[in-house]
Structure formats: structure tokens, C-alpha cells
Amino acid sequence: MNTDAILSFEEAMEKYDPVLGFEVHVELNTRTKMFSSAPNVFGDEPNTNVNEVDLGMPGVLPVVNKTAVESSIKIGLALNCKIAESCRFARKNYFYPDTPKNFQTSQYDEPIAYDGYLDVELSDGTVFRVEIERAHMEEDAGKLTHMGGATGRIHGADFSLVDYNRAGVPLVEIVTKPIEGAGSRAPELAKAYVAAIREIVKNLGVSDARMERGNVRCDANVSLRPHGRERFGIRSETKNVNSLRAVEHAVRYEIQRHAAVLEAGEPVIQETRHWHEDSRTTTSGRAKSDADDYRYFPEPDLVPVVPSREWVEELRATLPEPPAARRKRLQADWGYSDLEFRDVVNAGVMDEIEETIAAGASASVARKWWMGEIVGRAKAADVDPGQLGVQPATIVELARMVEDGKINNKMASQVLDGVLAGEGTPAEIVEKRGLAVVSDDGPLLEAIDAALAAQPGVADKIRGGKVQAVGAIVGGVMKATRGQADAGRVRELILEKLGVTV
Amino acid sequence: MAAINRDDVAHLARLAHIEMSAQELDRMAGELAVIVDSVKSVSQAAGDDVPATSHPIPLRNVFRDDVVGHTFTAEQALSGAPDSEDNRFKVPAILDEA
Numbered sequence: 056m057n058t059d060a061i062l063s064f065e066e067a068m069e070k071y072d073p074v075l076g077f078e079v080h081v082e083l084n085t086r087t088k089m090f091s092s093a094p095n096v097f098g099d100e101p102n103t104n105v106n107e108v109d110l111g112m113p114g115v116l117p118v119v120n121k122t123a124v125e126s127s128i129k130i131g132l133a134l135n136c137k138i139a140e141s142c143r144f145a146r147k148n149y150f151y152p153d154t155p156k157n158f159q160t161s162q163y164d165e166p167i168a169y170d171g172y173l174d175v176e177l178s179d180g181t182v183f184r185v186e187i188e189r190a191h192m193e194e195d196a197g198k199l200t201h202m203g204g205a206t207g208r209i210h211g212a213d214f215s216l217v218d219y220n221r222a223g224v225p226l227v228e229i230v231t232k233p234i235e236g237a238g239s240r241a242p243e244l245a246k247a248y249v250a251a252i253r254e255i256v257k258n259l260g261v262s263d264a265r266m267e268r269g270n271v272r273c274d275a276n277v278s279l280r281p282h283g284r285e286r287f288g289i290r291s292e293t294k295n296v297n298s299l300r301a302v303e304h305a306v307r308y309e310i311q312r313h314a315a316v317l318e319a320g321e322p323v324i325q326e327t328r329h330w331h332e333d334s335r336t337t338t339s340g341r342a343k344s345d346a347d348d349y350r351y352f353p354e355p356d357l358v359p360v361v362p363s364r365e366w367v368e369e370l371r372a373t374l375p376e377p378p379a380a381r382r383k384r385l386q387a388d389w390g391y392s393d394l395e396f397r398d399v400v401n402a403g404v405m406d407e408i409e410e411t412i413a414a415g416a417s418a419s420v421a422r423k424w425w426m427g428e429i430v431g432r433a434k435a436a437d438v439d440p441g442q443l444g445v446q447p448a449t450i451v452e453l454a455r456m457v458e459d460g461k462i463n464n465k466m467a468s469q470v471l472d473g474v475l476a477g478e479g480t481p482a483e484i485v486e487k488r489g490l491a492v493v494s495d496d497g498p499l500l501e502a503i504d505a506a507l508a509a510q511p512g513v514a515d516k517i518r519g520g521k522v523q524a525v526g527a528i529v530g531g532v533m534k535a536t537r538g539q540a541d542a543g544r545v546r547e548l549i550l551e552k553l554g555v556t557v
Numbered sequence: 558m559a560a561i562n563r564d565d566v567a568h569l570a571r572l573a574h575i576e577m578s579a580q581e582l583d584r585m586a587g588e589l590a591v592i593v594d595s596v597k598s599v600s601q602a603a604g605d606d607v608p609a610t611s612h613p614i615p616l617r618n619v620f621r622d623d624v625v626g627h628t629f630t631a632e633q634a635l636s637g638a639p640d641s642e643d644n645r646f647k648v649p650a651i652l653d654e655a
Contacts (some may be wrong), residue, residue, distance in 0.1 A: 085623050086623045086624065086625055087621075087623050087624065087625055087626070091626075092621065092624065092625060092626025092627070093625075093626070093627075093628050094625045094628065100631060100644065101631060101643070101644045101645045102629070102631040102634040102635060102644055102645060102646070103628060103629075103630065103631050103634075104628055105628060105629055105634050106626070106627055106628050106629055107629075110629075110634060118619065118620070118621040119619065119620050119621065120620070120621055120623055121620035121621060121622060121623065122622075122623035123623070124620065141617070143611055143612075148572075150574055151651065152646070152648040152651065200645070201650060203650075212650040213650055214647055214648065214649055214650050215647075215648050215649075215650055215651070216642055216643060216645035216646065216647055216648075217645055217646040217647075217648060218645050218646075219634070219646070348572060350572065353611030353612070355611070355612070357619075358612055358614065358616040358617050358618070358619050359611075359612065359617045359618075360617070360618060361617040361618055362618075
């Protein structure tokens with residue numbers, strides 16, 4: 056039960072200045088583990104993706120996974136870090152059943168990447184630079200399930216069951232420098248930072264980056280200091296905050312909790328906090344132990360990792376365009392407004408629009424089809440727009456038919472339904488359904504005469520120069536032809552007939 | 558003489574999960590100091606031209622290709638476990654989370 060007092064966020068912000076820090080663990084998607092050739096696969100039967108190295112049997116020797124090192128260097132480069140000329144692993148000693156060796160093999164004093172930064176964009180476009188202290192290689196631990204007791208939580212558990220499939224999975228831990236100056240945007244920045252890290256590792260292809268599977272996990276450090284004071288306050292570290300929303304909420308909550316502690320004239324305790332998604336609060340974990348208690352020492356079973364500059368440059372050359380730079384480039388290329396582009400990004404169709412434009416559609420046509428037609432259908436079907444299987448070539452074909460006046464927009468939408476229903480290509484569906492814009496002027500002129508006769512007042516207005524009134528006549532013609540007429544051509548013919556030049 | 562007192566030894570014993578009697582703590586405090594001093598004498602042999610190293614073998618970049626090798630079955634993995642349940646290792650509930 057959580058009974059911590061909190062201050063309102065606004066009041067906390069009035070009195071205090073938050074300082075943040077993040078440790079984000081990224082699970083790499085290598086085929087095998089960091090130090091053993093056992094498979095790195097999520098969701099398999101317990102204790103089947105293990106061998107003697109993962110179980111810490113006596114006398115076994117770890118061997119470093121080359122791909123994991125490459126992935127780590129790529130992450131370092133994407134975070135604008137320096138890559139160490141030489142680095143090594145250490146043993147972090149502790150007793151806990153998730154680690155069968157009784158130590159975790161981790162980089163400590165010599166990380167593979169250090170001194171970087173990441174520019175994080177907030178929702179209104181403000182860019183906030185987060186300094187990266189280091190990114191280091193380590194291994195994941197096994198998974199404990201606490202059994203018995205009433206709540207399934209560790210307190211009150213009778214025993215625990217351990218699955219070592221995750222033990223030894225390669226991790227890169229990304230550590231920021233203290234983040235100052237975020238002010239009241241600290242919770243938003245926290246979320247944006249973790250989202251940016253997730254996007255980068257996904258874009259690099261080095262992690263599946265699925266937070267719900269624990270591929271990206273965040274420990275959030277928060278401290279407060281009175282405005283104007285340079286020295287940091289005492290921090291808390293909220294562990295394993297595992298969704299973007301939770302990161303934002305946890306930082307906000309800890310700011311409010313710290314503020315209440317400080318307002319009461321008490322010291323903040325330096326400790327680990329556990330995040331509870333149900334109540335959106337944290338509870339005290341354990342007091343933070345000194346780093347010395349882990350008795351780190353260099354891992355004697357592994358030799359140093361010395362990435363040659365040639366290797367680093369080779370890897371740099373393989374890096375994809377950074378996500379933020381790509382977004383900026385695409386928006387400029389397509390000429391979308393900020394709002395239009397943000398909608399496209401939020402709808403998750405940026406890649407699809409890019410492919411559609413590459414297939415020959417204009418930027419506005421691609422946007423019209425994806426945002427106007429396909430996103431809505433995807434929502435109705437409760438799938439991602441990309442999952443509907445609409446091919447860029449289909450959109451290009453539909454757009455061309457509309458442009459050529461063969462069909463109008465309304466028909467094109469029907470044709471798209473036919474394509475999604477598997478009835479064939481747009482051309483086949485147009486043929487089969489007998490869809491075609493009436494372009495022979497003869498029948499159109501008859502319909503126009505009828506429409507003008509039906510609304511003589513409107514015809515007079517148009518003759519008198521109120522050209523916008525033509526819509527009413529066009530509407531009548533479209534109705535008479537059951538939508539099969541080319542509205543543009545109808546308008547031309549009406550104006551011609553009434554002797555109005557525009 | 559290295560300064561290792563009885564409290565240091567008690568702290569280390571606790572971290573290493575080793576139970577030690579009062580006499581053992583006293584004795585070890587003295588012995589550990591001698592051991593540390595002995596190891597320290599190595600640094601007298603190394604001049605300024607000898608860089609610090611964590612590894613005596615001049616090897617670097619010993620890597621393995623990312624290719625799946627052998628694994629145990631769950632039965633094999635658990636064959637040495639004192640207790641198991643549902644193909645998992647069964648351990649006492651431990652409150653001191655690492």
C-alpha cells in the first residue's frame with residue numbers, strides 16, 4: 056500500500072527544478088547470446104535456450120559475440136559517441152538467483168562507447184539535447200517468477216521459479232549525463248527520450264525494440280533542487296519502467312513525491328523505487344548500495360575488445376539515415392505542413408507514403424489516398440494501415456484513372472474496396488463493375504438542360520456573374536447521372552452554355 | 558602494512574555470503590593485510606614503462622560468429638538442480654533484490 060504524500064505538479068515546479076538521468080537497457084536481436092552460442096529467442100519453453108555457459112557451470116569459458124559488438128558500436132555511433140580504442144569486460148558480483156554465475160559480466164570502467172548526445176524532439180518541435188555518458192555491453196539475467204503468497208509479488212512469496220533462457224542475452228546499457236533545464240517539460244522529455252532511443256535501435260535493426268517484451272527497459276533517475284541552486288538534490292531511481300507512457304508518469308510522480316518530502320523539511324532517501332502501473336505510483340525498493348559492494352574486477356576469462364578505426368568506419372558507413380533527419384528530409388521533399396506531416400507520422404503511414412511516391416504518385420495524391428482512404432479503413436478493421444496490403448502501384452493506377460477522367464474520386468474509392476476484397480486490379484474492377492465516367496457530352500448536355508430548367512433562378516444568378524452558384528446545377532447533373540459524370544467537365548459545359556467566361 | 562580491519566573483513570564476509578566466527582574475523586583481518594601487501598609487491602617490479610594490464614596474454618578481439626550452437630534440454634539443464642518445478646529451477650524466495 057502506498058501512502059507517500061505528493062505535491063501538485065504545478066506547485067512542485069514553482070518551487071523546484073528537476074534533474075533527470077536515464078539508464079536504458081536495449082536487448083540486441085542477435086541470433087545467439089553475448090557469451091554463448093545458445094539461441095537468443097523470446098518466448099520458448101523454459102530452460103531450453105541454455106547451455107553450460109549460460110548456467111555458469113564450473114570451468115566454462117565465455118566467448119564474445121562479434122555481431123553483438125558490431126551492434127553496440129552502431130548504437131554508439133548513432134548516439135554520436137566516441138568509440139573506445141580499447142575496452143574490456145568486468146565481473147559485477149552479487150548473489151541473486153537470476154544470475155547463476157553469481158556475477159554479471161558487464162563493461163564497467165571501459166565502456167565501448169562514451170561522450171555522445173541525442174537531440175530529442177518534443178511534440179511542439181522543440182529540440183532538447185540529451186548528453187550521453189556512455190553505452191556499454193553487458194548480459195541480461197534470467198527471469199524469476201515469484202510463486203505463492205497472495206499477490207504474486209516478491210513480498211509474501213513462498214519460492215521463486217527461474218528460467219535462464221534470457222540469461223546471457225546481449226544488452227547495451229545507455230546512460231545519460233544529468234539532464235538539466237527541462238523544467239516542467241521533464242516528464243514529456245523522459246518519454247520523448249526513451250521513444251527516440253527505441254526508434255534509433257529499431258532503425259539500426261539491432262533490436263526488436265518491443266517494450267512490452269522488455270527489449271527496451273528504462274530506469275529513471277529523478278532529483279529536485281530549489282530554483283537557482285547548482286548542487287543536485289538526492290535522487291531516486293525508478294526501475295524497469297517499461298512503457299513510454301509509464302516513463303512519463305513515473306517521472307511526473309517522482310517529481311511530485313520528492314517535492315512533498317522536501318516541503319516537509321525531510322531529506323529524500325537515495326533508493327530504488329518500484330513503479331506500479333495500476334496505481335501510477337512508486338514504492339520504496341531497497342536503499343542503493345555503494346558501487347563498491349559489487350566488487351567489480353576485470354573479467355579474467357575475456358580479452359580486451361579493440362575495435363580498429365577501419366572497422367568503426369566500416370560500420371559507420373552502414374548506418375541508416377537517422378530517424379529525425381529522415382523525417383525532416385521527407386517533410387521538405389513532400390511539401391507537407393507541420394500539421395499534415397505530424398498526422399502522417401502519428402497515423403504510421405510515413406513509409407507507405409514514401410513508397411507510393413517512389414512508385415510514381417505525387418506527394419499530395421499519396422497523402423490523400425493514405426490519410427483520406429486507407430487509414431480509416433485500417434481503423435475500422437483494427438489493423439495497422441500497412442497491414443491492409445494496399446500496393447503503391449494500386450494507388451498510382453487509381454490516381455491515374457482519376458486524372459485521366461476515366462473514373463471520379465467516388466468511383467476510385469469503390470474500386471479500392473474491390474481491390475481490398477480481392478476482386479482484381481483497378482482496371483479489372485472498373486471493367487467488371489462497369490464503372491466509367493460519362494464523358495460523352497450528349498447525355499450530359501441533356502442533363503444540364505434539365506437541371507437549368509429545374510432551377511431557373513440559379514441559372515440567372517450565374518449569368519449575372521455569381522459563378523460559385525454553379526455548384527447547385529452541377530449537383531443536379533451529378534444526381535441525374537448517378538454520380539457517373541465528370542464533375543469538372545459538367546461545370547465547363549454549364550458555364551459555356553450560359554455564356555460565362557471565367 | 559595495508560589497513561584492513563575487522564569491520565572490512567566482516568563486510569566482505571557478508572557480501573560473499575560466508576559465515577565467520579569472531580575469532581576467524583580477527584585472524585583474517587591480520588592475514589588479509591599480509592596477503593594484500595604481498596600482492597602489492599608486484600608493483601615494485603613494474604617500472605613506469607610497464608603499462609597496467611588486466612590480462613597477461615597479449616590477445617585481443619577474440620570473437621565468435623553469431624551462429625547458433627548446442628543447447629541443453631530442460632531436463633539436462635535441471636539435472637543438477639536441488640529442486641525444480643515446471644521445467645524451471647525452484648529457489649527460496651529472496652527478498653533482497655539485486
